[in-house]
Amino acid sequence: MASEQDKEKTVQKALVSMGIDPSATATGLVVLRENGTTTPDLLLEDEIKTGSMRGVERTRHIVERIMTTLHEVKPDRIVVEGYSLGKNPNATIPLVELGGLLRFMLVLDGFKWYDPRASELKKFVTGKGGSPKEQVMMYVLKRWGHTASSNNTADAYGLAAMGLAVSNRLPGITKEMRMVVGKLSINCN
Template sequence: MRRIIGIDPGSQRTGYGIIDADRNSAVYVTSGIIRLPKQALPARLALIFDAVSQLLEEYSPVEFAVEEVFLARDPRAALKLGQARGAAIVAAVKAGLPVAEYAARSIKKAVVGSGGADKAQVQMMVTQRLALLGTPSEDAADALAIALCHWQTSATQRLLTSADSVAPSQFARGRNR
């Protein structure tokens, strides 16, 4: 089993979700929200860094996945989101974890089947796929969806890589001898 942490960054609330995954299944470990007080942004960024660092130390994931910054109507909000994301990524890099980044539409497509899914659909599918007894909050569900997306994507990449390594050399360049 590999332990994967997904992070849904935000400057007011940062969601996290941790799963254990093997080749065929994913199992829920924990999830929640890092709630940030109404302080100056630099202080909140330090709290995100510290909280994510603590999660990494406590749960020892081996892979880290985070949502990419999306274009927001408000450029200031997008900048704050990017900074929150950066604080979480720095915590992962300092812990020696590889960082995978996914677009929101890719995450929704991987978990729900539609890149335009709404928050309620993501919550429902995460609850079903991980056989949760209750529905996680939106931020925690998004973070779990990021972890599930990473699990699926990396499994597919491994399959493609292993298929390439066993492909007959006569087809390596698209030629049939």
């Protein structure tokens, strides 16, 4: 007969996953914890808005908030939406600066993360890689019963869900969803 101590060793710690949807104007952050059901526990939903901030002040503000949250939450998985670069340099340059500094800080602090493209996130959540942000919001509600406060936090929710799914800790996902996360690889540099 197994002792109480042996039983405690077999109980898995609940996995915590943080999704980050970087944006120069409103970065979405969501932290989910698995609970054995198809709808994980929402531990945090935040949107980092920058208002009238520009340049280095804006980038520093966003990255400091993200890193502070990471150190407070200590998630087991981190999923950062990969670069989505448009043709407008006024929008692209701040995203590259933010993405570069964020990834640099993740490396300095010893974090590892997944970096799916926006199309992979959309395919995971909606089944189609070209879905508009509003459709992602709708599917986050449909799949997980969560009404996101914005399309940025809806993306972050999907990213955090990917973090649970990549570790096979999100019940109820489809074969197609499993295929999307099965192609992800961990980054640490």
